[in-house]
Structures are given as structure tokens and as C-alpha cells.
Amino acid sequence: MVGVSGAAAPARPVEIDFAGVEKRFPTPEGVVHAVAKTDIQVRQQEFVVLLGPSGCGKTTILRMIAGLLQPSSGTIAVAGRDLWQGSRRDSQALAELGIVFQDANLFPWYSIERNVAMPLELRGVSHRERMERARALCDLVGIKGFEKRWPRELSGGMRQRAAIARALSYDPEILLMDEPFGALDAMTRDTMNLEIQRLWMIQKSTIVFVTHSIAEAVFLADRIILLSPRPGRIRSVTEVTFPRPRDMVVQTQPEFQDIVRHLRGELEDME
Ligand SMILES: Nc1ncnc2c1ncn2[C@@H]1O[C@H](COP(=O)(O)OP(=O)(O)OP(=O)(O)O)[C@@H](O)[C@H]1O
Ligand SMILES: [Mg+2]
Numbered sequence: 001m002v003g004v005s006g007a008a009a010p011a012r013p014v015e016i017d018f019a020g021v022e023k024r025f026p027t028p029e030g031v032v033h034a035v036a037k038t039d040i041q042v043r044q045q046e047f048v049v050l051l052g053p054s055g056c057g058k059t060t061i062l063r064m065i066a067g068l069l070q071p072s073s074g075t076i077a078v079a080g081r082d083l084w085q086g087s088r089r090d091s092q093a094l095a096e097l098g099i100v101f102q103d104a105n106l107f108p109w110y111s112i113e114r115n116v117a118m119p120l121e122l123r124g125v126s127h128r129e130r131m132e133r134a135r136a137l138c139d140l141v142g143i144k145g146f147e148k149r150w151p152r153e154l155s156g157g158m159r160q161r162a163a164i165a166r167a168l169s170y171d172p173e174i175l176l177m178d179e180p181f182g183a184l185d186a187m188t189r190d191t192m193n194l195e196i197q198r199l200w201m202i203q204k205s206t207i208v209f210v211t212h213s214i215a216e217a218v219f220l221a222d223r224i225i226l227l228s229p230r231p232g233r234i235r236s237v238t239e240v241t242f243p244r245p246r247d248m249v250v251q252t253q254p255e256f257q258d259i260v261r262h263l264r265g266e267l268e269d270m271e
Helices: 057-064 113-121 128-141 156-168 186-203 212-219 248-252 256-271
Strands: 014-027 030-044 047-051 071-079 097-101 173-179 206-211 221-225 232-239
Touching: 014 057, 014 206, 030 057, 030 071, 030 206, 030 232, 047 057, 047 212, 057 071, 057 173, 057 206, 057 212, 097 156, 113 128, 113 256, 128 156, 156 186, 186 206, 206 212, 212 248, 212 256, 221 256, 232 256, 248 256
Parallel strands: 047 206, 047 221, 097 173, 173 206
Antiparallel strands: 014 030, 014 071, 221 232
16 A cells, blocks of 8 residues: 555564453443453554544553553553553553643643643652753743643643643653544644654654544554454554654645545444
């Protein structure tokens, strides 16, 4: 297929290893089988996008990688360490993770800088050091000058930038992003997509990014994992090899549109 390379990805070490993972939720109405037995390997510094219909288990997979949910079966290793020892979580493995959710989830009663520095505050970093770091991060994500403002004084896009700054505050090796730009208008979303690519290239982190948007997936990803409807299982894996940094013009290339069309076809076939 055009624009999709058969070449093997560079052999970086595996950062997230999801082996035979399955998730069932017991509920009063019966068991919800959210994620079918799945194997996913994400390599260091890879940008992987999970794409799939609503309810197919994307958030569940992300929450399991984050150690917020325990799989019903299978194992998850992060940076070579098992996330779970029986029903106990490995706190060391979790130290590598930063998470950004669909809505920014800022504390409304704290300033932007305090929000951004919150993970450092929780880790006991001194006031002076965390305020310095918060200012540098606000600059990095493009909200310089808004450090002292309240979340309600910022636009949705700026709040999302603050949430990204917060997730970056302790230099996590892995960023998990659950539809972080889903609530933004199309133009702001384009800007944020460029921004996240830029940050990822600077920080050299590993990203697992969930989206509903096919174009966003193709723009951002090294690899797109398309999931089937519930119980989620891997339907296809698409490597995207456009050179980086990509700009929005890449979306007008026939190869880009071919991949979008192909993925849309696969999604429609599942309906
Ligand atoms: N705590 C829970 N208890 C019971 N069922 C759950 C729970 N969490 C998720 N589910 C169910 O598991 C399935 C997968 O949910 P999940 O939130 O992972 O989907 P998703 O792919 O993120 O959907 P969306 O694109 O709408 O965000 C859904 O059917 C959901 O109702
Ligand atoms: Mg979700």
C-alpha cells in the first residue's frame, strides 16, 4: 500500500509490553468483555495511535498501561518491569508515566503554574525549583505569561496545553494521551497536533495516543493500531512513514489520503 512501509521499525527496546491482555468488567447486569486477548508492543520513542469505534476499549487499554486498572488476564510490562505483582502495583514502573485525558482536569482553585507543578509538589520538589520548572514548561507548550492565571481564564486549547505541561513536568518516558484534543475546534486541534509532534521530538518520549479522528491518527502516528468493536481486538496495524517533522500540508498528499481512505473503509466494514 502506498505510503505504508513494509520495512521493520528501528529496533529500539520494547517500552510497553502488553502480552495476552484481556479485560472483563463484572457488573450487576453481567460481565462486560471490554478487551479481548491482545498483544501490543510499543518501542521506546515510538508514537503509537489507538484508533477504533466508541466503546471498543481504547480508554480501558490506556488505563491498564497506566496501572489504573488491572487486566483480567495477561501481563503488562513497562520499561522491562511487570506492572503487577499479584494484586500489587509496581510503583517504580508507574514513575515513568505521564497521562493527559480528554478534558484538561486542572484544579480550578489553583493557578496554572501550581497545576503544572502539582506532580512535582507531590514528589516533594522544593517550591523554588518547581516554579522554575513550571515556568519553563509553560513556555515550552506555548502558554508563557499565563502562569498566574486561573484555569477558567484560559481557552480550551490553552487548558489542554497546561495539562500537557503538567504531564511533562517530571520528564516521564511515556506519555499516555486519551483523546486529548477531542473537545477542541479543528484549527486549534491542528495547532495542538503540530505542538505534540514538536514536544515528542524534543522530549524523545514514547507516546500512546487515543483518538477517534482518522486524519489525526495518520498525521501523528508511526504506527496506527486499529481496534475492532467490543471486545476490542487488533483489527489491523498500519505503519506511517512520512518524514518528520510533518506539517499540515502532508494531509493533501495522495499517499496520506490513501491511508485515510483505507482506514475509513476498515472502520465502516466493522459497523
Ligand atoms: N468500570 C467499568 N465497568 C463496566 N464496564 C466498563 C467499565 N469501563 C469501561 N467499561 C465498558 O468497556 C467498554 C470499553 O470502554 P472504553 O471506555 O475503554 O471504550 P473507548 O474505546 O475508550 O470508547 P470511547 O471512544 O467512547 O471513549 C465499554 O463498553 C464500556 O462501557
Ligand atoms: Mg475512551
